[in-house]
Amino acid sequence: APAAKIAPSMLSCDFACLASEAERMEKAGADWLHMDVMDGHFVPNLTIGAPVIESLRKHSSAFLDCHMMVSNPADYVAPFKKAGASQFCFHLETARDTWPELLRTVKDAGMRVAVAIKPGTPVEDVFPLVEHDPPVDMVLVMTVEPGFGGQKFMPEMMPKVEVLRKKYPELDIEVDGGLGPSTIDTASCAGANCIVAGSSVFGSSDPPATIAALRKSVVG
Numbered sequence: 001a002p003a004a005k006i007a008p009s010m011l012s013c014d015f016a017c018l019a020s021e022a023e024r025m026e027k028a029g030a031d032w033l034h035m036d037v038m039d040g041h042f043v044p045n046l047t048i049g050a051p052v053i054e055s056l057r058k059h060s061s062a063f064l065d066c067h068m069m070v071s072n073p074a075d076y077v078a079p080f081k082k083a084g085a086s087q088f089c090f091h092l093e094t095a096r097d098t099w100p101e102l103l104r105t106v107k108d109a110g111m112r113v114a115v116a117i118k119p120g121t122p123v124e125d126v127f128p129l130v131e132h133d134p135p136v137d138m139v140l141v142m143t144v145e146p147g148f149g150g151q152k153f154m155p156e157m158m159p160k161v162e163v164l165r166k167k168y169p170e171l172d173i174e175v176d177g178g179l180g181p182s183t184i185d186t187a188s189c190a191g192a193n194c195i196v197a198g199s200s201v202f203g204s205s206d207p208p209a210t211i212a213a214l215r216k217s218v219v220g
């Protein structure tokens with residue numbers, strides 16, 4: 001399986017100190033920073049947009065894994081590229097007919113492209129995107145209903161991860177929602193290698209140790 005990527009979710013950070021929180025996570029061993037973009041429409045919560053990514057980019061060279069919980073992802077490609085996003089992960093539920101063009105647009109803009117599925121969306125629905133030319137670089141299997149941090153991990157999503165890992169041994173597979181030391185083994189055994197963790201890392205008294213523990217489970 002591909003290398004482990006531990007991605008603290010900045011949704012759980014102190015937004016008033018975003019640059020120092022990002023630096024703290026990088027020093028703690030984060031591979032990626034997971035940026036939860038919510039439009040108050042696709043999900044019942046409103047977080048950050050391109051201006052915040054642009055501000056953070058001036059203070060950080062980190063890989064910014066942008067999780068686009070927005071109803072019209074195509075409208076965000078150019079602004080996010082300009083702001084300095086590294087990966088653009090759209091939800092399949094928002095691009096049922098438009099994903100081929102969206103995929104191409106994101107790749108042409110020079111970002112990594114990924115597709116996310118909500119708990120109710122069957123895994124088979126992403127197969128065409130992984131087999132497309134160009135293919136998605138990553139599939140995100142949501143392990144909570146998107147919208148909020150601090151929810152309970154849904155182990156019943158693991159068959160989706162298992163199917164993807166078996167079918168696509170080299171694919172980056174990300175899990176997001178309720179990941180921490182008590183749930184990581186379930187996700188890593190299923191085959192996930194990109195791990196988003198918000199409340200477990202930011203709520204930890206020792207974030208470097210928590211990140212190291214997550215990484216050890218994915219590698220081991």
Ligand code: DX5
Binds near residue numbers: 067149
């Ligand atoms: C939920 C977000 C997640 C969330 C994860 O909609 O996509 O990235 O921040 O937070 P935890 O790890 O606390 O479940």
Ligand code: ZN
Binds near residue numbers: 009034036
């Ligand atoms: Zn997320």
